[in-house]
Amino acid sequence: MNKKINTDQCNPSDIRELPVDPDSLEKDFDHTLIYHLGRFLGCNPYYLYETLSLVIRKRVMTDWRNTWLQHKKKGVRRAYYMSLEFLIGRSLGNHLLNLGIQEETAEAMQSVTNELERILELEPDAGLGNGGLGRLAACFMDSCASLKLPVTGYGIRYEYGMFRQIIEDGRQLEEPDHWLRNGNPWELERPEYIQQIQFGGHTFHDIDHNGQQRVRWIETDDVLAVPYDVPVSGYNNNVVNTLRLWKATATDLFNLAEFNAGSYPEAVAQKNDAEHITMVLYPNDASECGKELRLRQQYFLAAASLKDIFRQWDKVEGRNYSNFAAQNVFQMNDTHPTIAVAELMRILVDEKRLSWDKAWQITTRTMAYTNHTLLPEALERWPVRLFERLLPRHLEIIYRINADFLHQVAMRWPGDVSRMQRMSIIEEGDQKSVRMAYLAIVGSFSVNGVAALHSALIKSGLFHDFHQMWPGKFNNKTNGVTPRRWIAHANPLLTELISRTIGSEWIADLSHIKALNGYASKKSAKFQQHWHQIKQQNKQRLADLVEQECGVKFSIDAMFDVQVKRIHEYKRQLLNVLHIIHLYSRIKHGDTHNWTNRCVLIGGKAAPGYVMAKNIIKLISDVANVVNNDPDVGDLLKVVFFPNYCVSSMEIIAPGTDLSEQISTAGKEASGTGNMKFMMNGAVTIGTYDGANIEILDAVGEENFFLFGLRENEVEELRYHYNPQALIDNEPRLAVVMGLLESGHFNTYEPGIFNDLIASLKTPHDPWMTLADFGSYIDAQEMAAAAFRDQGHWIQMSIRNTARSGFFSTDRTISDYNNEIWKLEPIEVQTPE
Ligand code: 26Q
Numbered sequence: 001m002n003k004k005i006n007t008d009q010c011n012p013s014d015i016r017e018l019p020v021d022p023d024s025l026e027k028d029f030d031h032t033l034i035y036h037l038g039r040f041l042g043c044n045p046y047y048l049y050e051t052l053s054l055v056i057r058k059r060v061m062t063d064w065r066n067t068w069l070q071h072k073k074k075g076v077r078r079a080y081y082m083s084l085e086f087l088i089g090r091s092l093g094n095h096l097l098n099l100g101i102q103e104e105t106a107e108a109m110q111s112v113t114n115e116l117e118r119i120l121e122l123e124p125d126a127g128l129g130n131g132g133l134g135r136l137a138a139c140f141m142d143s144c145a146s147l148k149l150p151v152t153g154y155g156i157r158y159e160y161g162m163f164r165q166i167i168e169d170g171r172q173l174e175e176p177d178h179w180l181r182n183g184n185p186w187e188l189e190r191p192e193y194i195q196q197i198q199f200g201g202h203t204f205h206d207i208d209h210n211g212q213q214r215v216r217w218i219e220t221d222d223v224l225a226v227p228y229d230v231p232v233s234g235y236n237n238n239v240v241n242t243l244r245l246w247k248a249t250a251t252d253l254f255n256l257a258e259f260n261a262g263s264y265p266e267a268v269a270q271k272n273d274a275e276h277i278t279m280v281l282y283p284n285d286a287s288e289c290g291k292e293l294r295l296r297q298q299y300f301l302a303a304a305s306l307k308d309i310f311r312q313w314d315k316v317e318g319r320n321y322s323n324f325a326a327q328n329v330f331q332m333n334d335t336h337p338t339i340a341v342a343e344l345m346r347i348l349v350d351e352k353r354l355s356w357d358k359a360w361q362i363t364t365r366t367m368a369y370t371n372h373t374l375l376p377e378a379l380e381r382w383p384v385r386l387f388e389r390l391l392p393r394h395l396e397i398i399y400r401i402n403a404d405f406l407h408q409v410a411m412r413w414p415g416d417v418s419r420m421q422r423m424s425i426i427e428e429g430d431q432k433s434v435r436m437a438y439l440a441i442v443g444s445f446s447v448n449g450v451a452a453l454h455s456a457l458i459k460s461g462l463f464h465d466f467h468q469m470w471p472g473k474f475n476n477k478t479n480g481v482t483p484r485r486w487i488a489h490a491n492p493l494l495t496e497l498i499s500r501t502i503g504s505e506w507i508a509d510l511s512h513i514k515a516l517n518g519y520a521s522k523k524s525a526k527f528q529q530h531w532h533q534i535k536q537q538n539k540q541r542l543a544d545l546v547e548q549e550c551g552v553k554f555s556i557d558a559m560f561d562v563q564v565k566r567i568h569e570y571k572r573q574l575l576n577v578l579h580i581i582h583l584y585s586r587i588k589h590g591d592t593h594n595w596t597n598r599c600v601l602i603g604g605k606a607a608p609g610y611v612m613a614k615n616i617i618k619l620i621s622d623v624a625n626v627v628n629n630d631p632d633v634g635d636l637l638k639v640v641f642f643p644n645y646c647v648s649s650m651e652i653i654a655p656g657t658d659l660s661e662q663i664s665t666a667g668k669e670a671s672g673t674g675n676m677k678f679m680m681n682g683a684v685t686i687g688t689y690d691g692a693n694i695e696i697l698d699a700v701g702e703e704n705f706f707l708f709g710l711r712e713n714e715v716e717e718l719r720y721h722y723n724p725q726a727l728i729d730n731e732p733r734l735a736v737v738m739g740l741l742e743s744g745h746f747n748t749y750e751p752g753i754f755n756d757l758i759a760s761l762k763t764p765h766d767p768w769m770t771l772a773d774f775g776s777y778i779d780a781q782e783m784a785a786a787a788f789r790d791q792g793h794w795i796q797m798s799i800r801n802t803a804r805s806g807f808f809s810t811d812r813t814i815s816d817y818n819n820e821i822w823k824l825e826p827i828e829v830q831t832p833e
Helices: 022-036 044-071 092-099 102-108 115-118 132-146 257-260 264-278 292-317 339-351 356-366 382-389 394-413 417-423 435-442 451-460 464-469 484-490 492-500 510-519 523-549 571-587 611-629 649-654 674-680 693-700 712-721 722-730 732-744 757-760 771-791 791-803 808-820
Strands: 076-083 086-089 127-129 151-156 164-169 171-173 195-199 202-207 213-218 221-233 239-252 328-333 367-370 380-384 434-436 446-449 474-475 559-564 598-603 638-641 659-662 686-689
Touching: 022 044, 022 102, 044 115, 044 221, 044 239, 044 757, 076 132, 076 292, 076 339, 086 132, 086 239, 086 649, 092 102, 092 132, 092 221, 092 484, 092 611, 102 693, 127 202, 132 151, 132 164, 132 221, 132 239, 132 328, 132 674, 132 808, 171 611, 195 292, 202 394, 213 339, 213 367, 221 264, 221 292, 239 264, 239 292, 257 382, 257 435, 264 292, 292 339, 292 382, 328 356, 328 434, 328 732, 328 808, 339 356, 339 367, 339 394, 356 367, 367 435, 380 674, 382 394, 382 434, 394 417, 417 464, 434 435, 434 611, 446 451, 451 464, 451 474, 451 693, 484 492, 484 649, 484 674, 492 510, 510 791, 510 808, 523 598, 523 638, 523 649, 523 757, 523 791, 559 649, 559 771, 571 598, 571 611, 571 732, 571 771, 598 649, 598 659, 611 638, 611 757, 649 674, 659 674, 674 686, 674 693, 686 693, 686 791, 722 732, 722 771, 732 757, 771 791, 791 808
Parallel strands: 076 151, 076 328, 151 239, 328 367, 367 446, 446 474, 559 598, 559 659, 598 638, 659 686
Antiparallel strands: 086 127, 164 171, 195 221, 202 213, 221 239, 380 434
16 A cells, blocks of 8 residues: 555654744745635635634644554553533634744734734634533643643534523523534544444344344434544643544435335435434533433433444454453543443443453443532433433443442342432432433442532532442542633733743643742732733723623723622522622712722523523623612722623633632532632632632632631531521611612512512522521622722732642643543653654
């Protein structure tokens, strides 16, 4: 075979690295624009973005290819991050940073624009995720590449990502996010690796010619999975890892019966059905949805990814799986891909013909599960009836797994029937269902939570029985965020100051950022002045965005007080609103001595079916409306609901924030990661003792953090005698706030529209116990306001927050995953001559 066209034997030095000097980039830009896109300067500026992306994509190709060749060498242990969500955001700016060609590119683009920034803004966000869990997956991919670890991401290429949020008359409307409309220069379709995925049908048990039991899954409705690869560049290290996203299409085998019956269009229309599987991301981020299409998505991802891994394995190793567990590890991002446990068993037993025990050994040595929630209502359960119809073979496998498991439980706790019922993977009842979290725990060698408190609560509460059975399985991996996107890319001014002051090692190893501590004392007045100037510039950038999006003017001398995250009762945006109403009422009463001007920004999406969350948005908007238009208020207080909060808006919001709101009911927020982005950018946190806030507090010290509220154990204790009415009666500030809220003052046109919200605050059964924390929240806000008036001191707190954020880099998180779970060796990728 001609060596030049045999891509599998292609030698790294065969592919030349393309030049990255400004002159070459400019020439390639012109050439690509004209000869590839067939357009000219002066075209729609989107094409300039597309052209530049293609030019930069060519610059990652060599490293991408070389990294791939290194990873597929025999004997390289690899990890696979399986996630229904990868909330990537924009890519072009991130690649420029990682490749170290920001300046060269800006210079090359001089003849087109002197504001490269404007071109980068034309890239649509890849919003393939809901929130924290999806963004975490994206930060993990960045850190894996930057740490040179052979990790491949597997996900779904949703045609429509997270919906676009429009605010009309204070209410959320959802618009479809057709992010692929203009194509996606960052993906590479790989039809050569298509997989066929089965659904439905039934099982057929017989005996093979060796007298062995054999199960066939037959008469299924099949769908094709087409992989689209997205490059993930490491920071300054020649590594480019792969995120492989699957799209569903119809098999070319049309229904012949329909064909012959003359129903050609009906037969072709099946294509549509297949493509529905990857059409849209489910926008519920914390409740089970029980929809068949969702389970189809989950199985589609698990099956396509495992088949892809076996395709590669069989090519190199043949049908010998004795080393499979030594060389492969799957990290499941929550229970969403957990059907992979049953699918791996099916492949090993039914297709590869291993014994059940051998297969189970391999499965439980390769699977690892990360839990992201403590809310019991968010644990996924699927009706057994649905499994019977969609995945009949997997249901049999799950039953067998459960029988073996319950046998173990019975051996350990003889006669403890209630424990068996509690721990069973199958939940009995009028609607039998499969508890996916239990399947994940039983099928995995590692189960981790995402912050210290969360991991402790998993062991003592949610999964207590399982922890008793297998204490060694359970561990903590405190979340992080990537400092490349969240400081170096999002905050170029601060990046320049930090690097000029302590060198630039912090970008690749954030533990170096602690050197900034030395600049937080009185001696470093000059540095602090620079720090302040940069914060003011970032606040202006945010203020401009707020004016453009909300039509409200923020003055940068006010404190920028920000809460951005999904809208949820447990995250307690309502508590924030109560504080706003408290401030408003103080203004109306002339109680403004020692005042700190504030601009409050709240943003986030509500799940479309979550009525309460949508009401919260309406309340915030209505309160904002009254506050912003009251002449008595003026600059003392401004409030906005920021529409369509997403990754690219956070890149502007975090650097411009003074005060970061992390105010969930203690014990409910698994970790939080927005809290870390704010901290890195020098915001000070006001927060409860919850999730990773605790570790942030630990890192910065109480003097640089506004802590308030009940602890997790106090919340649980109070539940038995929670009396919100007594709190209102005994706390005049709260009585005033509730009075104003109940008076209809914030929406005189629609009396009673907030009755449900008010009732949720006042019921003794309020699970989030919002009013219990009101007093201490207001006190903490007062302290924050006072602290902000001493700007010199505030700046020092700000610097200390950034300086002590080193632990919250996903490089640290991923090192922990690797040292304790994955155990991969970093793989060097050399630059070719
Ligand atoms: C489940 C079933 C059907 C449809 C949708 C879902 C679904 C989708 C997304 C359920 C949950 C999610 C996302 C959860 C999430 O983002 N959790 C957050 O994860 C972060 C990263 O670990 C933590 O920091 C947050 O505390 C946690 O809330």
